[in-house]
Amino acid sequence: MAKRRIKPRTPRxxxxxxxxxxxxxxxxxxxxxxxxxxxxxxxxAFERAKRPIEAADAGATVDNIQYIIIGAYTKHYAEVIxxxxxxxxxxxxxxxxxxxxxxxxxxxxxEQLWTYxxxxxxxxxxxxxxxxxxx
Numbered sequence: 001m002a003k004r005r006i007k008p009r010t011p012r013x014x015x016x017x018x019x020x021x022x023x024x025x026x027x028x029x030x031x032x033x034x035x036x037x038x039x040x041x042x043x044x045a046f047e048r049a050k051r052p053i054e055a056a057d058a059g060a061t062v063d064n065i066q067y068i069i070i071g072a073y074t075k076h077y078a079e080v081i082x083x084x085x086x087x088x089x090x091x092x093x094x095x096x097x098x099x100x101x102x103x104x105x106x107x108x109x110x111e112q113l114w115t116y117x118x119x120x121x122x123x124x125x126x127x128x129x130x131x132x133x134x135x
Contacts, residue, residue: 010045
């Protein structure tokens with residue numbers, strides 16, 4: 001009888017979900033500055049997507065590699081994690097990704113939420129200014 005190999009669980013890290021908004025000020029180059037509003041946070045895993053989705057608007061991404069952010073299902077996350085947010089994980093070298101899909105319950109059993117994202121490679125963010133709690 002063949003042994004069944006169990007895949008180790010992907011580690012969970014603290015992720016912050018932020019709403020990007022245009023501020024009414026400009027920087028030294030005359031470009032409009034952006035402000036960020038805290039939406040929610042939680043422990044999520046980050047993996048490369050095995051089944052990518054069609055991205056209608058990938059923002060400022062350069063490559064077509066999609067990732068998924070996987071978390072435990074809660075109704076709160078299902079309602080507030082939307083495709084117009086960015087996600088930031090300080091533990092993964094200040095990784096910032098843009099969400100390209102709403103949080104979905106992939107298996108229908110309300111156990112896990114999957115959120116599709118793309119690595120944000122052409123925008124530079126000052127992660128020190130990101131809020132980490134509700135005001």
